[in-house]
Amino acid sequence: MFDIYGGPVFNMARQQFLQAADILEIPNDQRDRLLYPKRAIAVTCPIHRDDGSTVVYEGYRVQHHLSLGPSKGGVRFSPHVDLGEVAALSLWMSWKCALMNLPYGGAKGGVRVDPYSLSHKELEALSRRFMQELIPFVGPHVDVMAPDIGTNEQVMAWFMDTYSNDAGRTVTEIVTGKPVSCGGTAGRREATGRGVTHLIFRASEEIKLNLSQSSAVIQGFGNVGSVVASELYDLGVKILAISDHTAAYHDPKGLNIPEILKYIATHGVLKGYSTEALIDPATILTIKCDILVPAAVERVITEEIANKIECKILAEAANGPTTVEADAVFAKRPDIFIIPDILCNSGGVTVSYFEWVQDLQQFFWEEEEVINRMTKIMDKGFYETISSAKQLKTTNRMAATCAGLRRVHLAKQARGLFP
Ligand SMILES: NC(=O)C1=CN([C@@H]2O[C@H](COP(=O)(O)OP(=O)(O)OC[C@H]3O[C@@H](n4cnc5c(N)ncnc54)[C@H](O)[C@@H]3O)[C@@H](O)[C@H]2O)C=CC1
Numbered sequence: 001m002f003d004i005y006g007g008p009v010f011n012m013a014r015q016q017f018l019q020a021a022d023i024l025e026i027p028n029d030q031r032d033r034l035l036y037p038k039r040a041i042a043v044t045c046p047i048h049r050d051d052g053s054t055v056v057y058e059g060y061r062v063q064h065h066l067s068l069g070p071s072k073g074g075v076r077f078s079p080h081v082d083l084g085e086v087a088a089l090s091l092w093m094s095w096k097c098a099l100m101n102l103p104y105g106g107a108k109g110g111v112r113v114d115p116y117s118l119s120h121k122e123l124e125a126l127s128r129r130f131m132q133e134l135i136p137f138v139g140p141h142v143d144v145m146a147p148d149i150g151t152n153e154q155v156m157a158w159f160m161d162t163y164s165n166d167a168g169r170t171v172t173e174i175v176t177g178k179p180v181s182c183g184g185t186a187g188r189r190e191a192t193g194r195g196v197t198h199l200i201f202r203a204s205e206e207i208k209l210n211l212s213q214s215s216a217v218i219q220g221f222g223n224v225g226s227v228v229a230s231e232l233y234d235l236g237v238k239i240l241a242i243s244d245h246t247a248a249y250h251d252p253k254g255l256n257i258p259e260i261l262k263y264i265a266t267h268g269v270l271k272g273y274s275t276e277a278l279i280d281p282a283t284i285l286t287i288k289c290d291i292l293v294p295a296a297v298e299r300v301i302t303e304e305i306a307n308k309i310e311c312k313i314l315a316e317a318a319n320g321p322t323t324v325e326a327d328a329v330f331a332k333r334p335d336i337f338i339i340p341d342i343l344c345n346s347g348g349v350t351v352s353y354f355e356w357v358q359d360l361q362q363f364f365w366e367e368e369e370v371i372n373r374m375t376k377i378m379d380k381g382f383y384e385t386i387s388s389a390k391q392l393k394t395t396n397r398m399a400a401t402c403a404g405l406r407r408v409h410l411a412k413q414a415r416g417l418f419p
């Protein structure tokens with residue numbers, strides 16, 4: 001059924017869904033409605049390149065369900081985007097939003113493009129065209145986009161401006177993750193990384209790890225990874241290794257994160273920062289450390305890597321970093337405390353929810369209020385997950401997925417979708 005959602009990433013999300021549906025004993029005839037997205041939109045985005053040529057990029061937006069409210073989720077600009085990947089990410093958004101009790105269904109979007117290959121002008125043209133094509137299918141009460149890999153506050157500002165120009169008025173609530181200067185909330189840019197760090201702190205309490213004497217390895221140094229690195233560094237954690245798509249560095253004495261952040265601010269990527277600390281990026285996930293943070297892309301922790309990982313806390317800042325086969329290995333490794341992706345990186349969408357609420361009310365909060373409310377919601381999700389994992393005798397990932405799926409199932413049932 002629905003062969004359009006092919007590929008390893010969707011297959012992985014489907015397998016996780018089926019495992020959770022088995023635990024929850026969801027009848028077979030109700031599963032397809034919960035698994036397959038409500039709708040998927042494919043668009044072509046033509047732009048003029050700076051050299052005068054015309055190029056067409058493929059774009060997608062997948063809205064998984066609308067049963068709890070508008071659909072919500074980021075948009076990524078990446079050369080790896082395809083419909084299956086975007087659909088898988090929309091499922092994970094659904095379980096994430098429901099786990100955190102946010103009034104949203106899941107969605108995700110993407111354009112198949114290497115954003116690093118575009119000029120500022122070309123990036124603006126592509127961002128505006130993507131939103132233009134999606135105007136008939138999105139809205140503040142239908143589907144609300146946000147940043148993800150390869151997009152940022154500036155791209156969100158262009159999305160908002162394009163939608164607003166069409167509406168003939170400013171509609172700040174159409175996207176989240178915007179600059180504070182045009183309707184964004186204080187604390188959204190840092191929210192995902194800050195939330196990851198908060199849950200690392202909670203996990204360290206559970207396993208009695210002294211953070212100020214611990215070490216960390218972080219894969220991915222973008223919006224999420226760089227904030228985690230900076231926050232952990234400030235807590236006294238030794239950052240042994242970091243990487244992005246251009247370079248990986250390892251220093252057993254600990255990397256100087258403030259200096260690296262300054263380098264990134266001018267150079268954009270890690271390449272060129274150091275020659276002495278340079279390592280093969282393929283080795284980064286198996287460096288011995290206390291806290292391992294994949295903060296880049298999906299499916300980097302394979303069965304082989306899972307067997308070699310030497311950490312105490314695996315904080316999944318990225319979406320879908322761990323394959324189903326690797327999860328089977330971790331199920332037999334109670335030495336590793338896993339904070340599963342849909343819980344670990346939920347600070348981003350939680351603060352996006354706050355941004356949407358503030359935009360709808362045109363009443364804005366102080367950053368302190370944003371952080372306090374975010375940590376409260378994340379703590380609830382964290383303790384619910386670990387206690388339900390114990391009760392159901394399952395992994396933290398399955399406990400979190402079941403909590404999200406159960407809420408979506410109950411909402412659909414109450415609305416009469418199932419007998
Ligand atoms: N931005 C947000 O608010 C949220 C992001 N996430 C997830 O966090 C992850 C990172 O997203 P962002 O930081 O926003 O994206 P970003 O585009 O700001 O940064 C991505 C980083 O990963 C690096 N990267 C890409 N491919 C890599 C590879 N094969 N090996 C090593 N590094 C690689 C890039 O160089 C860059 O440093 C993604 O999985 C995303 O879905 C999850 C929740 C919210």
Ligand SMILES: O=C(O)CCC(=O)C(=O)O
Nearest residue numbers: 073074146148348349352
């Ligand atoms: O902030 C949002 O709405 C969604 C962020 C996102 O794409 C994610 O949590 O994976």
